[in-house]
Amino acid sequence: xxxxxxxxxxxxxxxxxxxxxxxxxxxxxxxxxxxxxxxxxxxxxxxxxxxxxxxxxxxxxxxxxxxxxxxxxxxxxxxxxxxxxxxxxxxxxxxxxxxxxxxxxxxxxxxxxxxxxxxxxxxxxxxxxxxxxxxxxxxxxxxxxxxxxxxxxxxxxxxxxxxxxxxxxxxxxxxxxxxxxxxxxxxxxxxxxxxxxxxxxxxxxxxxxxxxxxxxxxxxxxxxxxxxxxxxxxxxxxxxxxx
Numbered sequence: 001x002x003x004x005x006x007x008x009x010x011x012x013x014x015x016x017x018x019x020x021x022x023x024x025x026x027x028x029x030x031x032x033x034x035x036x037x038x039x040x041x042x043x044x045x046x047x048x049x050x051x052x053x054x055x056x057x058x059x060x061x062x063x064x065x066x067x068x069x070x071x072x073x074x075x076x077x078x079x080x081x082x083x084x085x086x087x088x089x090x091x092x093x094x095x096x097x098x099x100x101x102x103x104x105x106x107x108x109x110x111x112x113x114x115x116x117x118x119x120x121x122x123x124x125x126x127x128x129x130x131x132x133x134x135x136x137x138x139x140x141x142x143x144x145x146x147x148x149x150x151x152x153x154x155x156x157x158x159x160x161x162x163x164x165x166x167x168x169x170x171x172x173x174x175x176x177x178x179x180x181x182x183x184x185x186x187x188x189x190x191x192x193x194x195x196x197x198x199x200x201x202x203x204x205x206x207x208x209x210x211x212x213x214x215x216x217x218x219x220x221x222x223x224x225x226x227x228x229x230x231x232x233x234x235x236x237x238x239x240x241x242x243x
Contacts (some may be wrong), residue, residue: 013215017104025211033070036108036113038093042111042181042182043069043180043181044113044181044182045066046069046072047069047072048110051105051106051110052107056241058073061103062181063160063161064157064160064176067130067160067177068176068177068180068181071123071126071130072110072181072239073095074109074126075123076110076192077105079113079116079122079149080109081119083103084103084116085118086117087117087118087233089231090229090230090232114181115182117208120208121213121232122236123181124178124206124208124213124215124234125234127204128217128221130177131173131174131220133220134159134163135160135162135163135169135217136164137167137218138162139163140165141170141239149164150162150197152165154168154172156172156173156176156177159172159173166218167202167203167218168202171204171217175204176186180205182208182241186205187202187210188204188205188237189201190203201218203217203218205233206234210238213235213236214237223235223240
């Protein structure tokens, strides 16, 4: 066998292997490469880019990112209204005197927002009140009583697509919404008794200004000091239990 013939055989073998690989990817034998999204992984970067472009449409490629984008925009609007402070005023008192509520939000404002306690408190309260609407416990009960349903589990995107769930589903959606906004979050579980029954409930805690602060994504609850004039801030679990 001469060198020319050997090269020809090798080329035929390589071509055959290539055809088999293409066939496998088309028939599911090998997973084809997934397309990489150009969408930012952090909602702060996403909204900052929107501000730079002047286009505030939130992308729908991922359900939880779409909701995080809307909530982030809403929290930015409230923070903008009160003058971009580090410490929130008592929100019921309106904008802080002497601070401009008309300053346009900038790309830099969107990027630095998660590092500011006031914005973080505002965004976390948005999450607390939005999740019970996105993930309905009532609809879950209806489906439970009247038919079968697919359990979305801890996958936030599946939970939002399903639109129903209980405290565990709601907690994981809340945690993902907080993490997308660069806020550390974790689940906390409670056990209690009622008429001899041992019950439990789970909610997210979010780390803001050095303290873990609970929000209830099942009932839309959060804890603040409502005393007039006291800055608006979520309370830590220790502060709640001390009262």
